[in-house]
Amino acid sequence: MHRVHTDRLCVPFHPIKCGGNEAKCEGKSELIPTIKFRHCCLLRNQRCVAAYLYDRLLRIRALRWEYGSVLPANIRFHMCAEELEWFNQYKKSLATFMRSLGGDEGLDITQDMKPPKSLYIEVRCLKDHGEFEIDDGTVILLKKNSQHFLPRWKCEQLIRQGVLEHVIS
Amino acid sequence: MFVTCIRKEFYDVVVNQRVALLVALDIDALCACKILQALFHCDQVQYTLVPVAGWQDLGTAFLEHKGQYRYFVLINCGANVELLETLQPEEDTTFFVLDTHRPVDVVNVYNDTQIKLLIKQDDDLGVPSYDDIFRDDEDDEDGGDSGNESDDGSEPSGKRRRFDEGAMERRIERQRAKREWEARRREILFDYEQYEYHGTSAAMVIFELAWVMTKDTKDMLWWAVIGLTDQWVHDKITHMKYVTDIATLQRHVSRHNHRNEDEENSLSIDCMRISFEYDLRLSLYQHWSLYESICNTSYTSCSFKLWSINGQKRLQEFLADMGLPLKQVKQKFNSMDVSIKENLREVIEESSSKFGMKDIRIQTFGVHFGFKNRFLAADVVHAATAVLEGVEKGEADNFIRALDCLSRSNLDRLHLGLDLAKKKLKAVQQTVASCICTNLILSQGPFLYCHLMEGTPDVKLFSKPLALTLLSKYLLKAFICSTRNKRCKILPLIMAVPLDVEKGTLMVLGIPPESDTSDKKNFFGRAFEKAAESTSSRALHDHFDTSIIELKTEDRGKFLDALITLLS
Numbered sequence: 001m002h003r004v005h006t007d008r009l010c011v012p013f014h015p016i017k018c019g020g021n022e023a024k025c026e027g028k029s030e031l032i033p034t035i036k037f038r039h040c041c042l043l044r045n046q047r048c049v050a051a052y053l054y055d056r057l058l059r060i061r062a063l064r065w066e067y068g069s070v071l072p073a074n075i076r077f078h079m080c081a082e083e084l085e086w087f088n089q090y091k092k093s094l095a096t097f098m099r100s101l102g103g104d105e106g107l108d109i110t111q112d113m114k115p116p117k118s119l120y121i122e123v124r125c126l127k128d129h130g131e132f133e134i135d136d137g138t139v140i141l142l143k144k145n146s147q148h149f150l151p152r153w154k155c156e157q158l159i160r161q162g163v164l165e166h167v168i169s
Numbered sequence: 170m171f172v173t174c175i176r177k178e179f180y181d182v183v184v185n186q187r188v189a190l191l192v193a194l195d196i197d198a199l200c201a202c203k204i205l206q207a208l209f210h211c212d213q214v215q216y217t218l219v220p221v222a223g224w225q226d227l228g229t230a231f232l233e234h235k236g237q238y239r240y241f242v243l244i245n246c247g248a249n250v251e252l253l254e255t256l257q258p259e260e261d262t263t264f265f266v267l268d269t270h271r272p273v274d275v276v277n278v279y280n281d282t283q284i285k286l287l288i289k290q291d292d293d294l295g296v297p298s299y300d301d302i303f304r305d306d307e308d309d310e311d312g313g314d315s316g317n318e319s320d321d322g323s324e325p326s327g328k329r330r331r332f333d334e335g336a337m338e339r340r341i342e343r344q345r346a347k348r349e350w351e352a353r354r355r356e357i358l359f360d361y362e363q364y365e366y367h368g369t370s371a372a373m374v375i376f377e378l379a380w381v382m383t384k385d386t387k388d389m390l391w392w393a394v395i396g397l398t399d400q401w402v403h404d405k406i407t408h409m410k411y412v413t414d415i416a417t418l419q420r421h422v423s424r425h426n427h428r429n430e431d432e433e434n435s436l437s438i439d440c441m442r443i444s445f446e447y448d449l450r451l452s453l454y455q456h457w458s459l460y461e462s463i464c465n466t467s468y469t470s471c472s473f474k475l476w477s478i479n480g481q482k483r484l485q486e487f488l489a490d491m492g493l494p495l496k497q498v499k500q501k502f503n504s505m506d507v508s509i510k511e512n513l514r515e516v517i518e519e520s521s522s523k524f525g526m527k528d529i530r531i532q533t534f535g536v537h538f539g540f541k542n543r544f545l546a547a548d549v550v551h552a553a554t555a556v557l558e559g560v561e562k563g564e565a566d567n568f569i570r571a572l573d574c575l576s577r578s579n580l581d582r583l584h585l586g587l588d589l590a591k592k593k594l595k596a597v598q599q600t601v602a603s604c605i606c607t608n609l610i611l612s613q614g615p616f617l618y619c620h621l622m623e624g625t626p627d628v629k630l631f632s633k634p635l636a637l638t639l640l641s642k643y644l645l646k647a648f649i650c651s652t653r654n655k656r657c658k659i660l661p662l663i664m665a666v667p668l669d670v671e672k673g674t675l676m677v678l679g680i681p682p683e684s685d686t687s688d689k690k691n692f693f694g695r696a697f698e699k700a701a702e703s704t705s706s707r708a709l710h711d712h713f714d715t716s717i718i719e720l721k722t723e724d725r726g727k728f729l730d731a732l733i734t735l736l737s
Contacts, residue, residue, distance in 0.1 A: 145565035
């Protein structure tokens with residue numbers, strides 16, 4: 001449908017211009033209002049189609065934030081090749097931006113709904129959980145009553161499970 | 170090796186790394202830990218915090234974490250014993266040791282790669298110079314030479330004999346020099362390691378680091394104050410040092426207060442204010458009644474000798490002299506009449522000098538935030554110690570609770586701590602009174618000895634090191650005030666309390682003799698070691714303070730006999 005629309009946008013303008021020129025040249029000036037009227041209609045249709053396509057683009061952009069970098073197959077089915085291409089470019093652009101933040105490792109800003117107060121939180125271990133691996137490969141031993149200062153996103157899962165407790169001082 | 174610039178050689182090194190913090194169980198260590206945690210939070214340094222009660226705990230914690238961490242920070246532990254030998258770390262592990270225990274072990278001082286001591290060198294350390302203790306062995310080659318020559322029989326005999334004699338003489342000379350050097354080395358090391366004492370508070374050292382990085386806040390300053398006050402409350406530093414360090418902190422306090430002295434933007438009442446106070450020495454008096462506080466503070470109780478009837482009479486005279494009605498004085502301090510509270514300090518000072526107490530007032534700091542919350546540094550120290558050594562829960566739980574009660578947002582924990590501290594002080598007072606009245610303190614010749622029996626009330630409270638230290642110091646002071654024997658007044662004291670009934674162990678503590686000019690140097694560490702070795706008693710030297718050991722009850726007799734022989 002996207003392709004049909006883009007095609008339809010481009011095609012009508014030719015005959016109008018030609019028609020308009022012809023009308024001027026041949027002196028059939030009574031056709032000019034008709035041509036102008038049709039032109040306005042076509043312009044309006046063009047605006048509607050452009051608005052629709054732009055809205056699709058914004059929704060595709062929101063999909064990146066909702067679903068992550070890999071889209072489910074049923075959604076991809078409804079996108080045309082150019083849209084997929086646009087999505088990939090957007091993904092690349094976002095990744096470059098995130099890598100440029102936060103020092104060496106970059107910062108994943110798609111994690112939290114709202115900007116968090118701090119990236120690292122202090123947690124206290126409530127039960128013996130054994131070893132726990134974080135992103136850069138290091139392993140932390142979670143023993144009862146030890147306190148750690150760790151990245152927020154790694155701890156959230158364990159806080160929900162009740163193994164760790166967030167310490168607010 | 171000693172670190173010259175803490176910021177460059179410690180903080181800048183760990184700021185991009187992951188660190189393990191191993192913290193000993195005393196309030197100074199807790200305060201240093203809080204300040205360091207705050208700095209780490211600022212710079213997002215990932216760390217793990219583990220409390221350690223003694224050398225065994227330290228070893229276990231190190232083993233558990235050595236796979237994942239390259240940098241260890243040891244707070245108030247690790248300086249006085251050879252670390253590398255005890256822990257056997259890998260080549261790339263670095264230890265940053267922030268410890269008040271002195272003397273610092275010489276191997277730790279002269280290790281250039283793995284051990285960094287965060288200790289100021291002008292802390293009068295007296296470390297022996299390198300050449301006096303360490304020496305490369307060059308003698309082996311010469312010894313080998315002479316050996317070869319004696320085996321070699323191909324040279325003409327006359328020449329060889331002369332050569333041999335010369336070599337022999339040189340060898341004998343060298344061996345004699347080596348023996349002399351070794352004897353001198355033993356002497357130097359013995360003198361250096363004989364006495365145990367404490368240096369500048371760890372919290373103050375870390376606060377200075379924060380100040381140098383201009384990241385210091387009032388909270389950190391308050392923790393530094395508490396760290397220093399802990400050293401004073403538990404009698405770890407001399408009065409001179411305490412006063413000097415107070416002056417240092419006073420500069421920081423006035424710097425922080427100066428910022429807010431604008432008349433137009435005066436601070437809200439809820440903001441934290443630290444102020445210098447020349448306040449009474451009575452423990453917890455603002456959170457108790459004045460009467461209770463006077464009865465349960467060692468200074469006043471010993472001056473009045475409150476375990477005797479005469480002492481009680483003198484207390485009544487004292488109160489009458491100040492014009493304070495008994496009813497008022499037994500009330501909660503906050504409910505006392507305002508007219509009495511107004512000049513209380515001066516009135517008490519005047520009267521106490523009549524009764525022989527010249528130093529009833531001491532320089533300290535107080536904090537004030539909100540309408541209700543005023544605390545003196547000593548109050549917080551007592552509260553936090555009581556929480557840290559609580560008998561009910563486990564050690565690690567208590568550590569976390571004590572850490573929490575140092576934060577301003579956990580006031581209910583702090584009040585709980587104050588209640589526990591009151592109970593503890595009362596227990597100490599009662600135990601001291603009963604010991605003096607029943608003459609439980611015996612003179613064993615070179616020292617005084619006191620053994621608390623199994624069924625003594627509150628004896629569980631005293632099986633913890635800090636509480637036992639407080640009890641011992643109080644007991645010694647009281648004994649000196651109550652005895653007429655001049656010789657006994659200059660003796661040190663050894664206390665033994667039951668630790669674990671099932672295992673049959675005792676906790677034994679030795680404190681130096683009490684005097685006004687005491688330099689707080691304790692020789693019992695080495696003495697206990699030698700006595701245990703010579704009698705092969707089953708003793709555990711686990712605490713970071715070498716003057717506290719655990720001993721099997723059966724070995725008590727021979728251990729004491731060995732000590733008497735050693736110290737006579």
